[in-house]
Amino acid sequence: YYIKKAQKEPIIDGVINDLCWTQSIPITDFVQEDPDNMAQPTERTEVRITYDERALYVAARLFDSDPMGIVKQLAPRDDWYGAFDIMADWFSIDLDSRHDHQTGFSFAVNASGVISDEMIYHDDEYDNDWNAIWQAEVNIDTLGWTLEMEIPFSNLPFYGSETMIWGMNFTRFIQRKYETITWVA
Secondary structure (H helix, E strand, O other): OOOEEOOOOOOOOOOOOOHHHHOOOOEOOOEEEEOOOOOOOOOOEEEEEEEOOOEEEEEEEEEOOOHHHOOOOOOOOOOHHHHOOOOOOEEEEEEEOOOOOOOEEEEEEEOOOOEEEEEEEOOOEEEOOOOOOOEEEEEEEOOEEEEEEEEEHHHOOOOOOOOOOOEEEEEEEEHHHOEEEEOOO
């Protein structure tokens, strides 16, 4: 996925109506990880990404055929087992900003707007004591829910060059279906 630079940063309000989102090509080729590995997801997901000199911006449209069934859960920040895991609908982006396939950073938001961030090391171990300064907002509507994230680059170590290659994955969990959807399974 090639990320196009934003002409103007989006307003992080959970509503995907900023010009930068209409100029971004959505990522839509998601697959189920659970319960049916590599099957088509039961709900459609669209993710858009852009950036400016200061931050990476993520927008997601999480379609849901039963918006009243979206499961929300309030909890303190970083309470993975209380607000995420199997407790609520949530979305996350994992970034391998060094592209070393061993370290990374995960940013998650649930349908209530609770955020969680973790540092990933040794490929699959997580440190939830790591805290970044970032923001996310969500909105539930008749089509499902939407979210916007702003992740300042100051949170992410990376090697600067004219062309940068990062690893990236997205995960969505639909609680009432116990369905995990990912971009890369």
